[in-house]
Amino acid sequence: MLWRKRACFHGEYRCVLSMGYSALTVSALAALIAGVTLSSLAEFLETLPGLIVLIPAAMAMRGNIFGAMGSRLGTAMHLGTFEMSLRKGTVLRSNVEAALALTLGLSFVMGVLAWGATFVFGLKAISLTQYVFISVFGGILAGFFLLLLNLLIAQQGHRRDWDVDNITAPLIAAAGDIVTLPMLFLAAWLVIGWPKLAIDLLFVVFTVASLYMMAHYYKKRRTDKGEAQRILTQSTPVLLVCITLNIFAGLILEMRLESLIASMALLILLPTFLNEANGLGGILTSRLSSMLHLGVVRAERVPGRIARENFLVTYVFYMGIFLLIAVLAHALSMVLGMSSPGLDMMVAISMVAGFLTVTVLNLFSYYIAVMTYRYGLNPDDHSIPLTASGVDLIGTVFFVMVVVLVGL
Numbered sequence: 001m002l003w004r005k006r007a008c009f010h011g012e013y014r015c016v017l018s019m020g021y022s023a024l025t026v027s028a029l030a031a032l033i034a035g036v037t038l039s040s041l042a043e044f045l046e047t048l049p050g051l052i053v054l055i056p057a058a059m060a061m062r063g064n065i066f067g068a069m070g071s072r073l074g075t076a077m078h079l080g081t082f083e084m085s086l087r088k089g090t091v092l093r094s095n096v097e098a099a100l101a102l103t104l105g106l107s108f109v110m111g112v113l114a115w116g117a118t119f120v121f122g123l124k125a126i127s128l129t130q131y132v133f134i135s136v137f138g139g140i141l142a143g144f145f146l147l148l149l150n151l152l153i154a155q156q157g158h159r160r161d162w163d164v165d166n167i168t169a170p171l172i173a174a175a176g177d178i179v180t181l182p183m184l185f186l187a188a189w190l191v192i193g194w195p196k197l198a199i200d201l202l203f204v205v206f207t208v209a210s211l212y213m214m215a216h217y218y219k220k221r222r223t224d225k226g227e228a229q230r231i232l233t234q235s236t237p238v239l240l241v242c243i244t245l246n247i248f249a250g251l252i253l254e255m256r257l258e259s260l261i262a263s264m265a266l267l268i269l270l271p272t273f274l275n276e277a278n279g280l281g282g283i284l285t286s287r288l289s290s291m292l293h294l295g296v297v298r299a300e301r302v303p304g305r306i307a308r309e310n311f312l313v314t315y316v317f318y319m320g321i322f323l324l325i326a327v328l329a330h331a332l333s334m335v336l337g338m339s340s341p342g343l344d345m346m347v348a349i350s351m352v353a354g355f356l357t358v359t360v361l362n363l364f365s366y367y368i369a370v371m372t373y374r375y376g377l378n379p380d381d382h383s384i385p386l387t388a389s390g391v392d393l394i395g396t397v398f399f400v401m402v403v404v405l406v407g408l
Helices: 002-010 014-040 042-047 051-079 091-120 128-160 168-193 196-223 227-255 257-262 264-294 305-335 343-374 379-405
Strands: none
Touching: 014 042, 014 168, 014 264, 014 305, 042 051, 042 168, 042 257, 051 091, 051 128, 051 168, 051 227, 051 264, 051 379, 091 128, 091 196, 091 227, 128 168, 128 196, 168 264, 227 257, 227 379, 257 264, 264 305, 264 343, 264 379, 305 343, 343 379
16 A cells, blocks of 8 residues: 555656546535635625634634644555544544644634734724634534544545545535535624623633633643644644634735625635635645655755656646636626626636745645654644645735736
8 A cells, every 4th residue: 555655656646636636626616605605695794894804714724623634644544553443542533632622722712813803903893702602603513514524534535545635635625614604604693693691601601611621631731642632732833823824814805805795706716716725735735744754755955856746736736726616606606696707807816816826835835844844743733734824815815916906
């Protein structure tokens, strides 16, 4: 099995392209559902000012936590240490515990930071208790679904001898988009409908639960430094940086919200655009992480031949996928009777912003993986979250920049 994986790395990348295109196409179709959801619920964005600041961070965090989990499981399969068991001490059990703890704690922090960002920048926004309720309640519901999906992919990949590095990231990213948005808007709907006292009481409950969880794992880490504690210790600082990057992406969207709502097709395209960029980054970073562990890629200052070949594969993915999502987003807007700037404009925005994003993504993902590996950290815990959040911010900037340049 190990030889076959190495052959795939060094060959003509046929297995990467076939599996990757299949996963990216499925994730694109799924992410379009998230785009339609976002565009159809635009009234919530106006009723609850500042809500869109939270959305990029919430969507990315699901992928960051569970995408990194999938990457770690893929690496364990390459190394032969994975077993489909939830017994204490197994790789799978440790990853499940870490994912659940990160979901609760970081969802709370995310809500606080989103409120703080709107306060600092003087933007009209909902209250702190509302931000935290929406973030934690929506995050927990979405997190359970993504955990089950990760277990299913791991089980099937292990049984069928798949290279899950090529499919986990785009599928988790797409599922995260599809699940997170409805869960967030369900929480937002409850915020509107429930009494303020109920939201305040739940805010207290979430605060106590988050503090207890952090104290419990900190104490446990000092006495029992297992795999779950290692993941929490190394992942938490990185994910805090990721949340901050995504909050800035949300602030950019909040400042351009009127123009995005005026052309609903762009709201359909935006989540799909960011999802596919994250899917490409996830495939690349998962492969680079596994290659570093296996010694196929060396942690060099200048990307070597195999790394450059993987960059080229990313561009091949880009040319087909970003054209596809532009056409589909425009077609959906026409079918649903929503406004669109036109097919040519949609293609231009997607392809130009996509090319700029993918170019940065290639270099960013490589050096993140190399730096974390050189410092003795696990690239699986850092590469996907940092790359995904960096791509969200960079992709949002390029997307909005191109939209502004074409005069929309």
